[in-house]
Amino acid sequence: MNNLLNYIHSLTSFSDESWKLLQPALTQKKFNKNELLLKQGQICDSLFYIDKGYCKSYYDIDGIVKNTGFYFENEIATNVRSFGSGQRSEFNIIACEQLTTVVFDKEDLFKISKQVIEVETLGRNCIRLFATKQEEFSNLFKLYSAQERLEYIEAKYPEIIQRVSLSQLASFLGVARETLSRIRKRRI
Amino acid sequence: MNNLLNYIHSLTSFSDESWKLLQPALTQKKFNKNELLLKQGQICDSLFYIDKGYCKSYYDIDGIVKNTGFYFENEIATNVRSFGSGQRSEFNIIACEQLTTVVFDKEDLFKISKQVIEVETLGRNCIRLFATKQEEFSNLFKLYSAQERLEYIEAKYPEIIQRVSLSQLASFLGVARETLSRIRKRRI
């Protein structure tokens, strides 16, 4: 819980009172490797603060896995669309390692947000970070080639390269596994 | 202002009182075609609600224009990263037609948000919509081929196809102008 508190303080001003009032919405939860946090078709009613380990979001399209995001320590993993709109999730979130999370329950969180403005502001800032990152990744594809995208991630998000296997990373970069292998080789 | 009020009501519950208190943050502003709403290097301190017309965000990289987003009536255009963090914008926003907007001033908006929770919630919901859309577009590149991306936009965002020229659309879809022209042809 201490990591989470630091995370919150880095985002917004947050009184001890707000922290206390937020507690009913929080639960610690652990996941084993390959355990699902969110399943395709399910309605997402949680935010997962990642305390230890990492997870990924992926689509399963005709049995082919396409990874769309990786989430590490001190980040929030969720399906923003499903969480915000109440529609079913079109993708899965799965633990890639033994994973420790703090789960924010949507219903409780919304109740508290209505009364405690600092919690509402926290929510806005969490989504803002998420939006910023999504925009950044979205633009990668519009601005850069596959090789340049890899270089960008290497420079700006080295932990992804260090912790995620090449096969896993490929679909995230929008290329085939073999292509990524060759890109990496031809630069040596 | 009436369109904006409807837009707000579609997002969140909003009392007449909140609407009245929000007013000091709002200004109507018109832009001529090709006039800049936001300039690269500038700090973004506004949200632009689009009342009439449309605009686009674009990067200018070594003189080459890469379009990253198109924003139509009843949407908010801004640089979320710059607006949220106070850092300089890395891209431009420009009017593609005669444009009528309602500008939200950041400083005023934040002042009001601190006091009126409905305004804070409105902000969260605006960003949520933005995040959802960015995620959707980001995933297009991870899941689909160029042709499939075009088909997706045609089906889900037909106004983009109708109002944006092929040349403009190409970089948004992450392909060369000529490629987009050929994709369109080979399906007929």
Add this chain to the structure above:
DNA sequence: ATGATTTTGTGACGATTGTCACAGGACAAA
């Protein structure tokens, strides 16, 4: 209507990428 400008289409060709197939290496469980 006319000329200028922008947009679109297309050919040629090289570069990049996807796909299929298979082999070797790393790693963990038995």
Add this chain to the structure above:
DNA sequence: TTTGTCCTGTGACAATCGTCACAAAATCAT
């Protein structure tokens, strides 16, 4: 150690794409 699984590299070949060049078509301003 052995076995099985996952990950990575690579060859071959076809498909797609980027780039340059130029022509045709559409649009705009006067």
